[in-house]
Amino acid sequence: MSEHTENSHKNEENNTSDANEAGRRKFLKFGVLAAGLTVVGGGLQKVFSDESKSTLTEEKVKVLTAEGKVVEVNKNAIAHPADNNLSHLTERDGIPNRKFIMVIDLARCANARKCVEGCQKMHNLLPPIEYMKVRKMQDTPLTSPYWFPTACYHCDNPPCTKVCPVGATFKRSDGIVGVDSDRCIGCKFCMAACPYSARTFNFGRPEQVQFNESHPKCDTQENCCVTNGGTVGTVSKCDFCPQHLSEGKLPACITACPNGTLFFGDELEDVVTNGEETFRLKKLLKDRSAYREMEELGTKPRVYFLPPVKRLFPFEDATKVYNTQE
Amino acid sequence: MKKNIYFIAILVTLLVQMTSTFAQDKVAKLSFKFEKVDTNNVCNVSATSDGLPVKGVNINLFVKRMLSDLEIASVATEENGIASFVFPKDIPSIDGNLSLIARITDDDNYKNTEVTGDVNWGTLVVSDNCNVNERAISAARDKAPIYLIATSIFIISIVWGTLLWAVLQVFKIKRVRNSAR
Amino acid sequence: MSKETIKKESTQYETFTQEEYMIMKDDLLRPMRKIRLGGKIWIAFLVLVCCAGVYAYYIQETKSKYVTVSLRDITFWGVYISNFVFFVALSLVGVLMSAVLKLTNFEWYRPLSRIAEIIAVAAIMLAGVSIVAAMGRPDRLHYLIIHGRIQSPIVWDIIVIMTYLATSLVLLYIPLIPSLSTCKNHLTNLPKWQLKMYKFLSFGWEGTTEQWKILKRTVKVLTVLVIPLGISIHTVTAWLFATTLRAEWDSANLGAYFVSGAFLLGVSAMILAVYTFRRAYHLEKYLTEMHFDKLGKVLVLMALIYGYFNINEFLVPAYKMSGLVSDKLKNLFNGEEAMFFWSVLLFGIILPAILPLFKQMRKPLPLTLLSLGVFIAGWFKRYLIVIPGQADPYLPIQNVPESWKHYSPSMVEWTIVAASFAAMMLIVTLFSKYFPIISVWEVAEGRLEGKEEIINYK
Numbered sequence: 001m002s003e004h005t006e007n008s009h010k011n012e013e014n015n016t017s018d019a020n021e022a023g024r025r026k027f028l029k030f031g032v033l034a035a036g037l038t039v040v041g042g043g044l045q046k047v048f049s050d051e052s053k054s055t056l057t058e059e060k061v062k063v064l065t066a067e068g069k070v071v072e073v074n075k076n077a078i079a080h081p082a083d084n085n086l087s088h089l090t091e092r093d094g095i096p097n098r099k100f101i102m103v104i105d106l107a108r109c110a111n112a113r114k115c116v117e118g119c120q121k122m123h124n125l126l127p128p129i130e131y132m133k134v135r136k137m138q139d140t141p142l143t144s145p146y147w148f149p150t151a152c153y154h155c156d157n158p159p160c161t162k163v164c165p166v167g168a169t170f171k172r173s174d175g176i177v178g179v180d181s182d183r184c185i186g187c188k189f190c191m192a193a194c195p196y197s198a199r200t201f202n203f204g205r206p207e208q209v210q211f212n213e214s215h216p217k218c219d220t221q222e223n224c225c226v227t228n229g230g231t232v233g234t235v236s237k238c239d240f241c242p243q244h245l246s247e248g249k250l251p252a253c254i255t256a257c258p259n260g261t262l263f264f265g266d267e268l269e270d271v272v273t274n275g276e277e278t279f280r281l282k283k284l285l286k287d288r289s290a291y292r293e294m295e296e297l298g299t300k301p302r303v304y305f306l307p308p309v310k311r312l313f314p315f316e317d318a319t320k321v322y323n324t325q326e
Numbered sequence: 327m328k329k330n331i332y333f334i335a336i337l338v339t340l341l342v343q344m345t346s347t348f349a350q351d352k353v354a355k356l357s358f359k360f361e362k363v364d365t366n367n368v369c370n371v372s373a374t375s376d377g378l379p380v381k382g383v384n385i386n387l388f389v390k391r392m393l394s395d396l397e398i399a400s401v402a403t404e405e406n407g408i409a410s411f412v413f414p415k416d417i418p419s420i421d422g423n424l425s426l427i428a429r430i431t432d433d434d435n436y437k438n439t440e441v442t443g444d445v446n447w448g449t450l451v452v453s454d455n456c457n458v459n460e461r462a463i464s465a466a467r468d469k470a471p472i473y474l475i476a477t478s479i480f481i482i483s484i485v486w487g488t489l490l491w492a493v494l495q496v497f498k499i500k501r502v503r504n505s506a507r
Numbered sequence: 508m509s510k511e512t513i514k515k516e517s518t519q520y521e522t523f524t525q526e527e528y529m530i531m532k533d534d535l536l537r538p539m540r541k542i543r544l545g546g547k548i549w550i551a552f553l554v555l556v557c558c559a560g561v562y563a564y565y566i567q568e569t570k571s572k573y574v575t576v577s578l579r580d581i582t583f584w585g586v587y588i589s590n591f592v593f594f595v596a597l598s599l600v601g602v603l604m605s606a607v608l609k610l611t612n613f614e615w616y617r618p619l620s621r622i623a624e625i626i627a628v629a630a631i632m633l634a635g636v637s638i639v640a641a642m643g644r645p646d647r648l649h650y651l652i653i654h655g656r657i658q659s660p661i662v663w664d665i666i667v668i669m670t671y672l673a674t675s676l677v678l679l680y681i682p683l684i685p686s687l688s689t690c691k692n693h694l695t696n697l698p699k700w701q702l703k704m705y706k707f708l709s710f711g712w713e714g715t716t717e718q719w720k721i722l723k724r725t726v727k728v729l730t731v732l733v734i735p736l737g738i739s740i741h742t743v744t745a746w747l748f749a750t751t752l753r754a755e756w757d758s759a760n761l762g763a764y765f766v767s768g769a770f771l772l773g774v775s776a777m778i779l780a781v782y783t784f785r786r787a788y789h790l791e792k793y794l795t796e797m798h799f800d801k802l803g804k805v806l807v808l809m810a811l812i813y814g815y816f817n818i819n820e821f822l823v824p825a826y827k828m829s830g831l832v833s834d835k836l837k838n839l840f841n842g843e844e845a846m847f848f849w850s851v852l853l854f855g856i857i858l859p860a861i862l863p864l865f866k867q868m869r870k871p872l873p874l875t876l877l878s879l880g881v882f883i884a885g886w887f888k889r890y891l892i893v894i895p896g897q898a899d900p901y902l903p904i905q906n907v908p909e910s911w912k913h914y915s916p917s918m919v920e921w922t923i924v925a926a927s928f929a930a931m932m933l934i935v936t937l938f939s940k941y942f943p944i945i946s947v948w949e950v951a952e953g954r955l956e957g958k959e960e961i962i963n964y965k
Binding site: 128130150165168185187188195201233322325326 | 571572573574576578579580581583584641642643644645647648650651654655656658659660661662665747748750751752753897900901902903905906907908909910911
């Protein structure tokens, strides 16, 4: 009898300890489950809540992709040229009732060079060919150096359009100075006339020629452009991405910058944005004491610079030299 | 029994968690009311939830621009659920029309919503088209300055006219020979 | 005019000592009778260099320009452009040596004028060739006409070059007419086609008084016309640089600076050509030591004028040392380019301004050697104007490959430049073989009118 009791006691002990074990395990399982459910619940909440800015309607439209497949997309995701004035225009006509302007905040530039990369991806350029260049500038021996991103300034009194013998470079009504690569004869007079070294000539660098042949511009690619820098023997430069602008999107460099250094907008609307923040243009220029590069040359650039005051980052020198390959 | 308790506990936790998350996001409906008070343009945005006015919710007013939205102000709704914005008079627009957007964003109690409305409160601005239609040295071929075109034609005609005369004189030499015979 | 006067004038030429006239004709037309071995070798050599140039251009256009040509985004105007400027400068020799001397009644121009005109014509043609070699898309050359903008200095340059070429051709041709008829009559043992060509080109010239009047009047008008035309051709070429905002080219001086340099270059080219023709064709009686003496003095004058413009162009900015040009000026005066710069100034301006002041230096051989220095220094002077002017733009050069930072012309570029010189000399040589290089009637006329000084210096 005592043996049996002992056994049962033992069993009970075992059972108790087992039960304790089981209880602990259950507790742990329960905790993990609860945590998992919270996460799932949170995820479900996100899915069903209404946090996106644009209202996705239920209406879907059938479209044909470049590969010839039929897919259904939300109607809002398609830009309808007929809906607004921003449809594809001929190269020389500006987008009506717009005067584009760029503001570059030198207090934010940290030489990330993402603008350079974004621009090269947009225009199918290989280094060392660049439309957007980031230079280290130091105005005086005693003042601090700063990073200076600059592309074409699309001047209002352009020295380049004056000298072109065939009218291949022209000023549009929306402020953009364009280059017609079907008309350029490659005399490079515009390159001599530009004081800001904004232009580049396509000498037919073999790697670039090969790259352009394997990446022809195409209307359904995201990184295509209206102006073609790939024509050998012609001049090309930054064109403020008119393809993107005609679709209501920002130029490639503005969206590529991780620090929000580059601002772009319409002078008539008096607004510039870097994709995240939007400011009133005139107020921004006045409050931040903006200036234009080499104002005294009288070229009337359409790119303003905000001085490198109250910088976002302290100045750091470049860790490597770029574009060393020929 | 223990298994039952276990199951109920889980179910209750789940329910509490779900209701708590969804309880955070009440739906608020926004609506615009535009009016003119004295000389100001006033935009009243009223927020209602289940028919009742919502108080103390931050409403941000934006103007739609070409590439982004410009924030005008951020005002919290009053007792009557209305946030009143005095609209600035210096927002430019080509035809005076502006597209306003009122949004509730990242509110603790309400889901994000927005409402758009059109007003004609923009100050008119006319583009000078960057003067591309004026005659200038930097303009296209057909828009060259008159003085340049006139001077060039004048000089070229005089010089080439003289050359032509000289060539004709050579032919005259031949003619003179014939007449002398 | 009364009948008597007419008869008197026409017989004037006939009573010119026939013997002397025949000797003169003989001398001046001898080079056209036969092409000697030396001449043949020379022409063959020039043709070879021209062919090398054509081949080099073919390589440049078919292979990538990035590989064949050293031009990059920073220095994009290279030796083609400086060669173009050089040839435009050279073409002003027709203005100086032919037109200006004629109008100012310096009678010793007479043997020189046709040499000057043919060099001018050849140079301006090669200037056009050089600029087309520099174009990125020569297949779009016609766009200059159908899309040309009158506001562009390049279009002005094209118009002026075309006009100057036409005027120089006419000015070369019209005084040639009497000589052609002389050739036809005198050189009877030349091939038939050549004689036919003379007959055709002489336009029925018979030397009547009326014809002489027409000829003289036309030549006078064109001579007056070609002077402002020649000056404007080089001024407009200077404006290709002066209309840009680059600090090194932003000078009000640039037009006059280029024109005065062109005159200096023209005199030196004239001396070289005169010496060559004198030796090759044994024309010592006509291209005399007096000519070298006079040309030496003109060389001094032109060198002094050019030196004056150089002082204005360099000394004044050096005084100010504006930050826009200070780096480039320091480079030129005592930096990388200093050896180059000072030797160009020495041989191109200082020596020709001083040495010919001495009589011994105005003898044919010393003067010719000096002029060779001036000629070569002239080419490199224009190199110094074009290429360093691009090396220091307003925004600093950073993050570019090594080959972009320094420009030194490639083999293809040098070949094409050499071929342009060869082509010019080929045109002049061939012309002198088929047409009299010295204007017979002008020399005879001067002699006849007792203008002894055209040949015998008193």
